[in-house]
Amino acid sequence: MKGKFYGIGVGPGDPELLTLKAIRILKNIDIVISPETKKGKGSIALDIAKDYLRDDIEKLNLIFPMTYDEKVLNEKWKENAEIINLKLEEGKNIAFLTLGDPMVFSTYMYLIPPLRKQGVDIETIPGITSFCAVASTVEVPLSAGEESLCILPLRRDCENLDEVLDSFDNIVVMKPSHDNKLLGEKLIERGYGDKFVLVSKCGTSEEEVSYDIDRLKDKDVPYLSTVIIKKRGIR
Amino acid sequence: MKGKFYGIGVGPGDPELLTLKAIRILKNIDIVISPETKKGKGSIALDIAKDYLRDDIEKLNLIFPMTYDEKVLNEKWKENAEIINLKLEEGKNIAFLTLGDPMVFSTYMYLIPPLRKQGVDIETIPGITSFCAVASTVEVPLSAGEESLCILPLRRDCENLDEVLDSFDNIVVMKPSHDNKLLGEKLIERGYGDKFVLVSKCGTSEEEVSYDIDRLKDKDVPYLSTVIIKKRGIR
Numbered sequence: 001m002k003g004k005f006y007g008i009g010v011g012p013g014d015p016e017l018l019t020l021k022a023i024r025i026l027k028n029i030d031i032v033i034s035p036e037t038k039k040g041k042g043s044i045a046l047d048i049a050k051d052y053l054r055d056d057i058e059k060l061n062l063i064f065p066m067t068y069d070e071k072v073l074n075e076k077w078k079e080n081a082e083i084i085n086l087k088l089e090e091g092k093n094i095a096f097l098t099l100g101d102p103m104v105f106s107t108y109m110y111l112i113p114p115l116r117k118q119g120v121d122i123e124t125i126p127g128i129t130s131f132c133a134v135a136s137t138v139e140v141p142l143s144a145g146e147e148s149l150c151i152l153p154l155r156r157d158c159e160n161l162d163e164v165l166d167s168f169d170n171i172v173v174m175k176p177s178h179d180n181k182l183l184g185e186k187l188i189e190r191g192y193g194d195k196f197v198l199v200s201k202c203g204t205s206e207e208e209v210s211y212d213i214d215r216l217k218d219k220d221v222p223y224l225s226t227v228i229i230k231k232r233g234i235r
Numbered sequence: 236m237k238g239k240f241y242g243i244g245v246g247p248g249d250p251e252l253l254t255l256k257a258i259r260i261l262k263n264i265d266i267v268i269s270p271e272t273k274k275g276k277g278s279i280a281l282d283i284a285k286d287y288l289r290d291d292i293e294k295l296n297l298i299f300p301m302t303y304d305e306k307v308l309n310e311k312w313k314e315n316a317e318i319i320n321l322k323l324e325e326g327k328n329i330a331f332l333t334l335g336d337p338m339v340f341s342t343y344m345y346l347i348p349p350l351r352k353q354g355v356d357i358e359t360i361p362g363i364t365s366f367c368a369v370a371s372t373v374e375v376p377l378s379a380g381e382e383s384l385c386i387l388p389l390r391r392d393c394e395n396l397d398e399v400l401d402s403f404d405n406i407v408v409m410k411p412s413h414d415n416k417l418l419g420e421k422l423i424e425r426g427y428g429d430k431f432v433l434v435s436k437c438g439t440s441e442e443e444v445s446y447d448i449d450r451l452k453d454k455d456v457p458y459l460s461t462v463i464i465k466k467r468g469i470r
Contacts, residue, residue, distance in 0.1 A: 101363075103370035126368045139347050140338070146303065148385060148395060152383045
C-alpha cells in the first residue's frame with residue numbers, strides 16, 4: 001500500500017508544546033524531512049521532535065533553495081515531490097516537519113500542490129505558532145474584543161511597513177532582524193517607542209525579552225525573533 | 236503556600252490537539268474555570284480538557300458579561316480576580332481554559348492585569364488557534380514567503396472590512412456569522428467570490444467546508460466558523 005504524507009507543525013521550540021496528534025504520528029513514520037533553517041546549522045524542528053522518532057528512522061535530505069524566484073522554486077518543488085512520491089510508493093510513511101505551524105510561512109506549503117498532482121494522500125497537523133508562544137511568554141494579548149491583528153514578515157525592502165504601522169492597533173512583526181534598526185526608528189517616529197516587546201529564541205535557554213527601543217535598534221537581533229506592537233500599550 | 240494561576244489554550248476542538256504542557260498542568264490543578272460560549276450551552280473548552288482533569292476537580296463558575304462596555308467589564312474582572320485570589324490563598328492551583336489560544340480573542344486576557352495587581356503567580360500556555368487548524372484542514376496556506384496576513388474579527392458594525400479586503404492578500408475573518416451575508420456581497424463586488432473558504436465547527440463531527448459563495452451568503456452560518464480569503468486563489 002502506498003504511504004501517507006504528513007506535514008507536522010512542531011511548535012516554536014519547547015518540545016512540551018508538541019500536540020498529542022503530532023506525537024502519535026511522529027512515532028509511526030518511516031522517513032522524516034526537516035529542512036535546515038541555515039545551511040550547516042542543523043534542523044531545529046528535528047531537535048524538537050527527535051525524542052518521539054523511531055530509532056531506525058530514515059532522514060531524507062532535500063534541497064530547498066533560499067530564493068523568492070518562483071520559477072526556480074516551482075521546478076525544485078516538483079523535483080522534491082517526485083522524490084517523495086517514489087518513497088511513498090515503496091509503502092513508507094513520510095513526515096515533513098515545520099517549526100511553528102505548517103500553514104504560516106513554511107517551506108512545506110509549497111510541496112502541497114505538486115504532491116496533490118501526483119495523487120498523494122496528505123494530512124497536515126497544525127502547530128503552536130511562534131507569535132502565540134511569544135505572546136503567552138510575555139502575557140501580552142495579541143488582540144482583544146473586536147480589534148484586528150496583522151502578522152507582518154519584515155520584507156528586506158520593508159514595503160508595507162509604514163501602511164501597516166499606521167493602520168493597525170496590534171501588529172506582530174516576524175523576522176525583524178531583516179531590518180530591526182529601521183523598524184525601531186519607525187516606532188520612535190510614531191511615538192510607539194515604548195509600545196512594543198522584542199522576544200528572541202522564545203522557549204529556549206537563550207530566550208531574551210526586551211522592552212528597550214535601543215535594543216531593537218541594535219545590530220545583533222537574532223534571526224529567531226518576534227516583535228509585538230500594541231498601540232494601546234504593552235503592559 | 237499560595238497556589239498558581241494558569242491560562243491554558245486547549246486548541247480548537249479536537250482533544251488530540253492539546254499540547255503535552257497543557258495536559259501536564261490539567262492533571263495537577265485543583266480548580267478549573269471555563270466560561271460558557273453561550274449561556275446554558277455548556278463549555279466547549281471544558282469538554283476538550285475533561286479527560287485529563289482529576290475526578291475531584293472543583294468547577295468555579297464566574298460571570299463574564301457579554302458586553303464591550305469597558306467600565307462594566309473592568310469592574311467585573313476585578314471582582315472575579317478577587318474571588319480567584321482568595322482560592323489561590325487557600326493553596327489551590329487554578330486553571331482558566333480558553334478555546335484556541337489564550338492571547339487571541341479570549342476572556343482570560345482581561346483577568347491578567349487585575350491578578351497581577353494582587354501579586355498572583357501566572358503562567359500562560361499557548362494553544363492551537365482555530366485559524367491554524369482550519370488552514371491545515373483545508374490545506375490552504377495562511378501566508379507564504381513575504382506576504383502579510385490579517386486576522387479580522389467581523390465587527391457587528393463591519394468597520395474596517397472594506398479597508399482590510401482592499402489592502403491584504405491573505406485575510407482570516409473570525410466570527411463571520413456576525414454578518415456573513417454582507418461579507419459574501421463584498422467578496423463578489425471585488426471579484427473574490429471564488430477565492431475564499433468557509434469552515435464551520437472545525438475538528439468536530441459536524442465540520443463543514445464550503446467554497447460556495449451562496450453558502451457564505453446564507454442566513455445560518457454557525458457561530459464557530461472561520462473564513463479564509465486568498466486573493467491569489469484558494470486551491
